Amino acid sequence: MKDQADGYVTADGRQIGPVVMEMKNITLRFGGVEAIKDISLDIREGEIRAIIGPNGAGKSSMLNVISGFYVPQDGEVWYKGSRRAAMKPFQVAQQGIARTFQNIALFEGMSVLDNVMTGRLTHMETGLFWQSLWKGKAEREETANREVAEKIIDFLEIQAIRKTPVSRLSYGLKKRVELARALAAEPSILLLDEPMAGMNVEEKEDMSRFILDVNDEFGTTIVLIEHDMGVVMDLSDRVVVMDYGKKIGDGTPHEVRNNQDVIDAYLGVAHDD
Amino acid sequence: MAYKLVSADGPQSVPALLHRNAEQFANAPAYREKEFGIWQSWTWSQTRDEVEALALGLLELGAKEGDFIAIIGRNRPYLYWAMMAAEMVGAVPVPLYQDANAEEMAYVLDHCGARFVIAGDQEQVDKVLEVQDQLTQFERIIYLDPRGLRKYDHSALSQYSAVQDMGRKAKDKHVKELEARQAKLNYDSTGVMLYTSGTTGKPKGVVLSNRNIIETAKSSSEFDDLRQTDDILAYLPMAWVGDFIFSVGQAMWTGFCTNCPESADTMHVDLREIGPTYYFAPPRVFETQLTSVMIRMEDASRFKKWLFDRFMKVARKVGPAILDGKPVGLMDRLKYGLGELMIYGPLKNTLGLSRVRVGYTAGEAIGPEIFDFYRSLGINLKQLYGQTEATVFITAQPDGEVRSDTVGVTCPGVELKIADNGEVFYRSPGVFVEYYKNPESTKDTKDAEGWVATGDAGFIEESTGHLRIIDRAKDVGKMADGSLFAPKYVENKLKFFPNILEAVVFGNGRTECTAFINIDLTAVGNWAERNNIGYASYQELARHPLVMDQIQGHVEEVNASIAEDEMLSGCQVHRFVVLHKELDADDGELTRTRKVRRKVIGEKYDDIITALYDGSTSVSTVTEVTYEDGRKGSIAATLEVRDAKVFADNRKKAAA
Numbered sequence: 001m002k003d004q005a006d007g008y009v010t011a012d013g014r015q016i017g018p019v020v021m022e023m024k025n026i027t028l029r030f031g032g033v034e035a036i037k038d039i040s041l042d043i044r045e046g047e048i049r050a051i052i053g054p055n056g057a058g059k060s061s062m063l064n065v066i067s068g069f070y071v072p073q074d075g076e077v078w079y080k081g082s083r084r085a086a087m088k089p090f091q092v093a094q095q096g097i098a099r100t101f102q103n104i105a106l107f108e109g110m111s112v113l114d115n116v117m118t119g120r121l122t123h124m125e126t127g128l129f130w131q132s133l134w135k136g137k138a139e140r141e142e143t144a145n146r147e148v149a150e151k152i153i154d155f156l157e158i159q160a161i162r163k164t165p166v167s168r169l170s171y172g173l174k175k176r177v178e179l180a181r182a183l184a185a186e187p188s189i190l191l192l193d194e195p196m197a198g199m200n201v202e203e204k205e206d207m208s209r210f211i212l213d214v215n216d217e218f219g220t221t222i223v224l225i226e227h228d229m230g231v232v233m234d235l236s237d238r239v240v241v242m243d244y245g246k247k248i249g250d251g252t253p254h255e256v257r258n259n260q261d262v263i264d265a266y267l268g269v270a271h272d273d
Numbered sequence: 274m275a276y277k278l279v280s281a282d283g284p285q286s287v288p289a290l291l292h293r294n295a296e297q298f299a300n301a302p303a304y305r306e307k308e309f310g311i312w313q314s315w316t317w318s319q320t321r322d323e324v325e326a327l328a329l330g331l332l333e334l335g336a337k338e339g340d341f342i343a344i345i346g347r348n349r350p351y352l353y354w355a356m357m358a359a360e361m362v363g364a365v366p367v368p369l370y371q372d373a374n375a376e377e378m379a380y381v382l383d384h385c386g387a388r389f390v391i392a393g394d395q396e397q398v399d400k401v402l403e404v405q406d407q408l409t410q411f412e413r414i415i416y417l418d419p420r421g422l423r424k425y426d427h428s429a430l431s432q433y434s435a436v437q438d439m440g441r442k443a444k445d446k447h448v449k450e451l452e453a454r455q456a457k458l459n460y461d462s463t464g465v466m467l468y469t470s471g472t473t474g475k476p477k478g479v480v481l482s483n484r485n486i487i488e489t490a491k492s493s494s495e496f497d498d499l500r501q502t503d504d505i506l507a508y509l510p511m512a513w514v515g516d517f518i519f520s521v522g523q524a525m526w527t528g529f530c531t532n533c534p535e536s537a538d539t540m541h542v543d544l545r546e547i548g549p550t551y552y553f554a555p556p557r558v559f560e561t562q563l564t565s566v567m568i569r570m571e572d573a574s575r576f577k578k579w580l581f582d583r584f585m586k587v588a589r590k591v592g593p594a595i596l597d598g599k600p601v602g603l604m605d606r607l608k609y610g611l612g613e614l615m616i617y618g619p620l621k622n623t624l625g626l627s628r629v630r631v632g633y634t635a636g637e638a639i640g641p642e643i644f645d646f647y648r649s650l651g652i653n654l655k656q657l658y659g660q661t662e663a664t665v666f667i668t669a670q671p672d673g674e675v676r677s678d679t680v681g682v683t684c685p686g687v688e689l690k691i692a693d694n695g696e697v698f699y700r701s702p703g704v705f706v707e708y709y710k711n712p713e714s715t716k717d718t719k720d721a722e723g724w725v726a727t728g729d730a731g732f733i734e735e736s737t738g739h740l741r742i743i744d745r746a747k748d749v750g751k752m753a754d755g756s757l758f759a760p761k762y763v764e765n766k767l768k769f770f771p772n773i774l775e776a777v778v779f780g781n782g783r784t785e786c787t788a789f790i791n792i793d794l795t796a797v798g799n800w801a802e803r804n805n806i807g808y809a810s811y812q813e814l815a816r817h818p819l820v821m822d823q824i825q826g827h828v829e830e831v832n833a834s835i836a837e838d839e840m841l842s843g844c845q846v847h848r849f850v851v852l853h854k855e856l857d858a859d860d861g862e863l864t865r866t867r868k869v870r871r872k873v874i875g876e877k878y879d880d881i882i883t884a885l886y887d888g889s890t891s892v893s894t895v896t897e898v899t900y901e902d903g904r905k906g907s908i909a910a911t912l913e914v915r916d917a918k919v920f921a922d923n924r925k926k927a928a929a
Contacts, residue, residue, distance in 0.1 A: 013424045113310075150309035155420070160538030162310060205902075213421050 017045030026075035053242035098187035119184025172203035286458035295321035304350035307535035327358035329440030338363030346393020379404035478709035490522035503529035544625030556639035584612035592649030640769035644677040664703035679739035695730035750781035756843035836920035853910035
């Protein structure tokens with residue numbers, strides 16, 4: 001079913017589009033260490049794509065390659081129909097890919113609202129001068145951006161902490177604020193690096209619900225790394241499994257679950273090489 | 274659309290009041306709701322347009338006269354409008370508790386045979402869809418918040434705004450019909466049906482007529498001089514009669530503005546921003562607020578703490594007297610004025626109670642210290658006594674006659690009588706029509722002359738004419754030696770301690786009383802933090818020996834005070850346990866309005882009760898718990914049973 005080039009409809013009625021990003025034979029080295037070895041994978045528009053694997057498998061590196069933060073030594077990244085060249089960080093943000101971090105990276109002293117507003121930075125056109133005067137276009141622009149930010153705050157149900165400094169929030173809430181900031185950029189692809197690490201069951205359920213809602217409501221393509229197998233299998237449309245920098249499985253949760261290599265990697269067998 | 278619905282005797286239905294307000298107060302704010310961080314508001318004339326659009330939409334969907342339309346969700350203007358729209362088309366609005374689980378919801382929806390359900394969000398829609406197979410008359414859900422619902426099968430699902438659009442388009446087609454249906458409404462037609470929380474058995478549908486609603490709203494608004502310019506915050510469950518009368522009945526009658534918070538969590542911020550002039554909260558809310566003030570004062574600098582303590586002493590001494598307009602010395606007045614400037618004013622502002630002109634609490638007994646604290650700050654907090662069957666008001670405290678241990682004098686139009694067993698009966702224009710599809714219970718509760726049994730035991734103070742309530746009539750029992758057993762009376766005394774959240778007292782037909790106690794995690798947790806006591810869970814904190822010592826102290830203090838009371842001295846608590854889990858409505862131990870379900874608790878914790886009476890010093894138990902999503906788990910614990918000191922009856926001793 002998913003072999004159709006222009007997409008398919010999932011069992012729960014979501015429209016999955018054509019391939020939006022394709023990684024071809026990616027190899028990423030840090031000095032002598034090969035973090036990623038000759039991996040190819042594609043991401044379709046509107047899907048939830050999970051990357052799983054044991055610790056040190058190269059998942060976060062892969063996410064950084066997708067975001068454009070790392071440039072692989074070998075291989076090509078095709079994004080929206082063209083080959084992507086090496087980029088500066090601000091160009092990374094402008095391309096419509098937003099992310100959250102494994103270790104929360106928020107502005108601790110700023111309020112939740114201000115943090116979310118920083119996600120709107122790429123959508124601001126007026127310069128420093130007009131913004132400091134806060135007149136005319138700058139004012140209108142901020143109002144429009146605030147509206148977007150407020151809708152996201154409403155969406156993620158964090159109204160009660162709108163004005164609270166981030167440093168006072170619990171871990172689970174910080175994760176949610178990070179998601180809010182990433183969403184504020186109105187990304188077409190959202191990268192989530194272990195969105196549920198360190199959360200309790202209830203927080204995990206909330207976060208899963210939000211991820212599904214984001215995908216459903218905004219049609220955002222989501223790539224996520226997650227250790228909780230239950231979450232991954234329930235949420236994702238397709239799963240890539242990595243081990244020691246190599247791809248050992250790729251397919252629907254059902255296919256991956258029955259893949260012998262994957263079972264070996266997770267249950268642990270002796271590696272000969 | 275201008276209707277002539279107001280008869281010579283004034284408006285005869287809730288929609289008629291809406292039309293009156295839309296003409297008379299056209300540009301005054303009727304509803305506000307905070308959304309996207311901004312207070313959105315609707316005037317009375319806009320409100321009428323919105324309600325009419327929905328009513329027309331309901332007609333287009335085929336709503337018939339006499340249909341039942343269930344409304345489930347948190348307090349939002351749209352859902353209040355839904356109630357009015359339902360009545361406009363001749364249907365009966367039935368607001369439901371939003372935290373009810375699917376099973377409870379199925380019972381109520383099936384019992385009233387609701388054809389339409391107007392639901393706030395996906396959570397409520399899911400619950401209704403889950404049980405729709407059990408519902409024979411159910412046809413369609415109208416939902417408010419589309420989030421997460423896009424991919425649902427829309428054959429039996431419509432968005433609220435889409436129904437309104439549909440109504441606006443079909444205006445020409447249905448406008449005559451809508452007018453005709455409204456013209457038929459009168460004092461005797463049903464205004465709303467509210468389900469009781471079901472302390473005992475299945476919930477019962479209380480049918481209230483327009484007469485009940487409007488007469489009660491009118492007399493109570495006059496009693497407290499409510500004004501068109503008043504503001505209230507609507508945050509209590511829409512299914513509760515109080516919210517219906519405050520936010521619909523009185524709001525419609527006087528034309529004041531109903532403000533809805535952004536979400537349940539933002540209630541306190543929203544309260545501050547709105548600064549209501551007319552405010553209702555159950556004792557629990559006032560307790561929580563006071564606890565948090567006290568905890569924060571503990572953390573304040575020494576100077577601030579000193580200032581606070583000093584001025585609170587002044588306030589306690591003269592505050593209530595000033596509020597009641599009694600003579601107070603000049604020096605005290607000056608001190609109080611200074612206190613207002615430095616402490617009371619800012620504190621009231623922080624609490625969001627600066628503008629409160631009329632404040633009420635009811636539902637449970639309120640601790641005298643808590644009650645006096647708010648009154649001493651100059652907040653006109655009063656008590657009332659009421660129930661769903663009376664359309665709230667039975668008795669209320671008039672300004673200037675406020676005490677923490679009475680529930681006030683009879684409201685205008687209400688008659689009271691006390692039966693031989695102490696049960697309170699009343700008769701008033703607010704007395705409900707009937708329990709829906711339950712003539713037997715109706716007959717048991719309301720006699721041919723219109724007297725209604727409250728189920729509460731109490732007496733009228735001869736000197737003041739104020740009513741005092743002791744307990745539920747059926748809970749009042751006898752001890753083995755024949756003396757009076759009033760568990761609620763004792764439980765309330767226990768609960769007045771900030772450390773104790775909930776208490777259940779046993780002893781009917783036995784020789785001595787015993788108690789279950791729930792600690793208050795906020796208060797005890799804060800104390801533990803302050804004293805470097807580490808704990809990982811509620812359970813661990815609850816069994817800590819130092820916590821047990823504190824609770825024992827509280828129990829003994831209560832025993833000492835009960836010993837003073839001639840009638841009830843037999844109710845002293847001899848032995849108690851601190852429970853390993855909080856009593857919870859999800860486990861069926863409390864009602865949705867957080868009243869204790871004695872029978873359920875008695876059966877569920879049978880082993881612990883046995884231990885309380887057989888002299889053992891500890892008991893091991895396993896308890897089943899239900900999580901919010903309906904899954905079940907269990908908690909195992911070993912509880913310590915403690916003996917508390919009891920006191921001899923002082924009066925008997927004096928006589929001997």
